[in-house]
Amino acid sequence: MNKWMDISQRLENQIPVWPGDTPFSYKVSWSKEDSGSVNVGQMTMSTHTGTHIDAPFHFDNDGKRVNELDINLYIGPALVIHVPNVTSIGVKELAGMDIENVTRLIIRTDAWQERQVFPDSIPPIEPALAAYLAELGVRLLGLDLPSVDPLDSKDLSAHHELNRYGIHILEGLVLDDVAPGDYELAALPLPLVEADGSPVRAVIRKLK
Numbered sequence: 001m002n003k004w005m006d007i008s009q010r011l012e013n014q015i016p017v018w019p020g021d022t023p024f025s026y027k028v029s030w031s032k033e034d035s036g037s038v039n040v041g042q043m044t045m046s047t048h049t050g051t052h053i054d055a056p057f058h059f060d061n062d063g064k065r066v067n068e069l070d071i072n073l074y075i076g077p078a079l080v081i082h083v084p085n086v087t088s089i090g091v092k093e094l095a096g097m098d099i100e101n102v103t104r105l106i107i108r109t110d111a112w113q114e115r116q117v118f119p120d121s122i123p124p125i126e127p128a129l130a131a132y133l134a135e136l137g138v139r140l141l142g143l144d145l146p147s148v149d150p151l152d153s154k155d156l157s158a159h160h161e162l163n164r165y166g167i168h169i170l171e172g173l174v175l176d177d178v179a180p181g182d183y184e185l186a187a188l189p190l191p192l193v194e195a196d197g198s199p200v201r202a203v204i205r206k207l208k
């Protein structure tokens with residue numbers, strides 16, 4: 001049986017976050033010495049740090065919250081495709097790829113090279129790709145970038161279009177060692193009530 005591979009960013013205090021967002025921090029707030037029995041940790045983080053999913057509430061006040069999302073979307077067969085050296089990701093960039101009957105599509109762009117710093121720019125998803133992917137059956141779109149929109153976007157049109165077509169978003173994957181092909185994916189959000197996003201532990205296993 002093929003082994004599960006971790007495709008998540010490590011959550012450590014130096015992890016880069018969206019400019020201006022809450023820094024990640026973990027510390028032991030109550031040590032074994034102090035408590036007499038246990039180490040107890042405390043963490044602070046943004047819901048959009050590292051490998052995470054967006055709930056529609058992130059960009060739409062009337063959108064679903066994390067605890068309302070269907071967990072079945074985040075576990076199951078997934079296709080990984082490689083789309084390097086592009087300035088944006090649209091229908092043209094995916095032309096000729098066999099994406100029939102794919103519920104979960106993961107795009108490896110390799111565009112975020114310097115992982116220790118938040119990128120200056122990324123190849124965004126073109127909003128028009130949403131309708132095309134929905135037609136192919138895609139319900140979850142994952143990628144190795146911190147957003148599906150340009151980093152300076154305020155209208156977040158790719159987020160909105162994907163949501164309009166029922167496509168859920170998984171961001172910040174680490175796909176450096178993942179060859180294109182068919183996999184099983186598990187990237188479950190936490191049961192965060194009312195939340196706009198959630199960190200996930202994303203793992204993948206080669207099918208066949």
Ligand SMILES: N[C@@H](CC(=O)c1ccccc1NC=O)C(=O)O
Nearest residue numbers: 018021046048054146147148171
């Ligand atoms: N859309 C990005 C996050 C995002 O836009 C963001 C995250 C944290 C703090 C501010 C943000 N956007 C501000 O314009 C994402 O989906 O992760």
Ligand SMILES: [Zn+2]
Nearest residue numbers: 048054171197
């Ligand atoms: Zn996000």
Ligand SMILES: [Zn+2]
Nearest residue numbers: 054147148171
């Ligand atoms: Zn997003």
